[in-house]
Every structure is written in structure tokens, then in C-alpha cells.
């Protein structure tokens with residue numbers, strides 16, 4: 487698919503996401519030659535500044551956050567960066583914004599293509615989309631009367647998470663977007679889908695024959711998906727206190743991993759086929775009964791450590807806040823492939839180690855023919871196989887299996903095959919946003935979420951978020967220590983379903 491040049495219009499030019507991620511990512515794509523030469527960026531925010539002032543402001547951020555920095559490339563890329571001051575929630579701003587988009591688009595040769603990126607506070611998504619619509623800036627599909635009437639240009643929009651705050655607000659946002667843009671022009675971004683190992687799950691499962699036949703409830707005992715962070719909430723309380731770990735990480739990022747791990751084989755690697763399989767996974771999630779929620783969910787909030795405040799003591803956290811900084815869910819699917827196999831999802835701040843991984847734990851062999859040998863437990867002595875897909879900090883896939891220890895005696899021990907993506911492929915890690923924005927420029931929605939998927943994902947977690955979750959939240963203040971693996975209730979949760987969390991440090995030799 488061809489990457490079309492376009493004006494990337496970033497609403498929220500002075501925000502953190504723009505400085506830390508979007509511009510460094512675009513710079514990386516520019517340096518890698520993946521960004522069309524005519525493409526350009528137009529940042530908008532309220533404060534007045536010139537193109538040059540914005541470029542100067544961005545330079546240190548790019549230096550710090552891009553994989554590489556060199557003056558010459560930056561100088562060239564900076565010529566593609568522009569700035570336009572406006573209040574994006576006021577209709578009065580749009581004639582001026584429209585002119586500016588046309589002007590920079592013409593200057594670089596973008597043929598009327600516009601890719602909007604909502605990198606603003608979520609409460610501004612709807613007013614901005616409505617303004618774009620009223621200003622008649624979306625000419626693709628429904629109304630062909632282009633910004634540049636001589637060309638059949640496209641206009642697309644990338645919407646950052648959080649996509650709504652619950653099932654109802656997500657549905658409303660989808661309706662507002664749907665009034666302005668076709669579904670094919672809406673790109674609900676999740677940077678986890680830009681991660682190599684996450685995409686690698688599809689290759690692992692569907693480009694091989696040896697794993698797929700055993701990828702089901704008959705052979706797999708349980709699946710764990712972890713996104714553990716050592717950082718705390720710090721200065722993000724204004725956002726986080728209204729969100730929490732389920733909204734911030736689980737409903738969005740971890741569900742993306744879940745769909746890739748659990749989906750049926752799509753007929754084709756295409757947006758339509760992959761996305762429809764993801765929707766089916768979300769549809770199959772069982773919603774627990776209101777009076778049994780604690781069998782499926784454990785929540786926590788980190789306490790203080792030394793002179794470091796706990797979450798509850800941070801500035802900006804509401805008095806008596808029950809927002810979870812840790813969440814663990816046990817999810818079950820009502821379908822033939824996964825009936826009875828629990829999917830344990832957990833994510834938390836200030837945990838023992840940064841670790842993002844998927845652990846597939848297989849059932850032990852049906853019979854233990856080695857049971858009479860000395861040193862081997864005659865009961866369930868064989869260690870079950872395990873596949874670990876490590877997404878961060880390393881990018882690797884490891885397969886653990888049992889082996890005979892060389893020697894006269896027949897003894898068993900575990901071996902682990904370890905494939906490190908960097909060692910093997912020698913590719914430089916790039917910011918996940920870059921390739922995703924390039925996908926949006928070429929009209930490839932495979933790695934973006936469909937509206938049904940987003941709405942379904944909210945429906946699946948609502949019992950753990952709305953008033954039904956009050957019991958789960960009672961007394962969570964300080965129920966886990968910074969540097970630990972979360973509250974005791976999380977261990978009890980997986981134990982109830984016959985499992986234990988994998989907290990092994992992959993970096994350690996086994």
C-alpha cells in the first residue's frame with residue numbers, strides 16, 4: 487500500500503504526547519525514509535508562536551526521545567514542521583485553520599490529504615470533531631467537495647486513548663465521529679499495537695504449524711498478560727484519578743494483546759479480517775455476575791515508601807479516592823477454543839519490575855511415565871511447558887520444555903529456548919507511534935480498533951468500574967507496598983482459579 491503524503495494536523499501541539507512521542511516518532515520515520523517527502527506536520531494549540539519558535543521548542547525533546555539525533559536530519563525535518571495558533575473548540579477558528587492547512591499542504595505538495603490527530607484532553611474530542619464537521623473539512627466519502635477541488639483527497643482522524651470513559655461515553659464519541667467521518671477514516675490508536683512483539687504474536691501463531699494445534703483449552707492451562715511498571719502516577723493525578731489501571735491499561739492495551747493471543751486464525755492479514763476476529767474475542771468475554779465480582783477481580787492502590795508519598799497522598803488525588811493503581815482480572819471466554827481456560831490480566835504502578843509479557847502455561851503431560859525414577863515426584867512431578875512472549879523491557883519469545891540431564895541417571899530438568907528479536911534481527915527499536923501513523927497515511931486500519939471492539943471492551947470491564955465495584959474498592963488504600971507485586975488479593979485471585987503469577991525475572995539465568 488502506498489504511503490500518501492498529507493498534512494498531519496496535531497491538535498494539542500504543546501502537550502506531552504506531542505513532544506515526547508509524536509514528533510520524535512515522525513522524526514524517526516523521516517530519518518528511516520518512511521515518511522513521504524511531501525508530508526508535513528501542522529501543530530495547533532492556543533498559544534501564539536511562529537513555526538521557528540515551535541521547532542526550537544521541540545528540538546530538545548526530539549534529541550532526548552528519538553532513537554538517533556543528528557543536526558542535519560533535524561534541520562531538514564524541521565522544515566516540514568509548522569504551527570498555527572487557534573482555539574480548536576471554537577467554530578471561528580476553522581476558516582483560518584482550513585486556510586493554513588491548504589497553505590502548508592500546497593507548499594509541500596500534499597494534494598489535500600489531511601490526517602487529524604487528537605492529542606488533546608479527551609473532553610475536547612467531541613467539540614473538535616464537531617467543529618471539523620461544521621467547517622466542512624471532511625470531504626472524503628460522504629461529501630466529495632474537496633479542500634482542494636482538483637483532487638480526490640482524503641481526510642482521516644487518529645483518536646488517542648482514552649476512547650471514552652465507559653461504555654456509554656465511548657458509544658457517544660463513536661456516534662459523533664461517525665457523523666463527520668466514515669468508519670474507514672477513523673483510526674482509534676493504541677500504541678501497544680505498534681509494539682513488535684505484540685504484532686509478532688500473529689506471526690508466531692499463524693506463520694507456523696507447530697503452535698496452533700495446541701493453542702486451545704485442551705492444552706493450555708492458563709494465560710497471563712502482565713504490564714507492570716516501576717513508575718508511580720507522579721504528576722499525572724489530574725488524569726489518573728479519574729481513570730485508574732483498568733481504564734488506563736487493561737481495557738485498552740492489555741485487551742489488545744488478549745485479542746491477538748485468543749483470536750481465531752483470520753482468513754487474511756487485512757484490516758477487515760483481523761479486526762472482525764478481534765471483535766469476536768471481545769464478544770466472547772463472559773461478564774461475571776454482580777455478586778461474584780471478587781472471584782474475577784482484585785484492585786490495589788500503592789502505599790507510601792520512606793519519604794515517598796503513597797498514591798492517596800499525592801497532590802491532586804481526591805480525598806478518600808478509591809482509584810486503583812493496580813488491577814488484576816480473571817477473564818473467561820464462552821467459546822469452544824477457550825472455554826475453561828482463565829486469562830489473567832494485571833497491570834500496576836510502582837511494582838517490583840518493569841515487565842510487559844504474555845505467559846502461556848500449558849497443562850502437564852497427560853501421564854508421567856518417569857514417575858518411578860528416583861528424584862522425580864510420582865504425582866504431578868513434570869513441570870508444564872511454558873511460552874513467554876516478552877514485550878518489554880526485552881523483546882523476546884521463550885519456550886520452556888523438559889529435557890534429560892546428560893549423565894548415567896535419567897534425570898529431568900527444564901531448558902528454555904530464547905529468541906531475542908534484537909540479537910536476531912538487529913533492528914533498531916523505534917517509537918511505536920511512528921509506524922502506526924504511517925499506517926494511517928497509507929489507509930491501513932489493521933492495527934487500529936474498530937468501534938464495535940472498543941464498545942465491547944468497555945462492556946466487559948464495566949462491572950469492575952461502575953457502582954457494582956464498590957465492594958472491590960473498599961479498603962484498597964495502601965494495600966500494596968511500592969516495589970512489591972501488588973496486593974495479596976491478586977495472588978488469591980489467581981490461586982482461586984488454580985494458578986500462580988509468573989514473577990520470574992527473565993533477565994536472570996534459569
Ligand code: BG6
Nearest residue numbers: 647677713715734735739842878
Ligand atoms: C499509557 C498509559 O497509555 O501507557 C500510562 O497512560 C502507561 O499510564 C503507558 O505508563 C505504558 O506504556 P509502555 O509503552 O511504557 O508500556
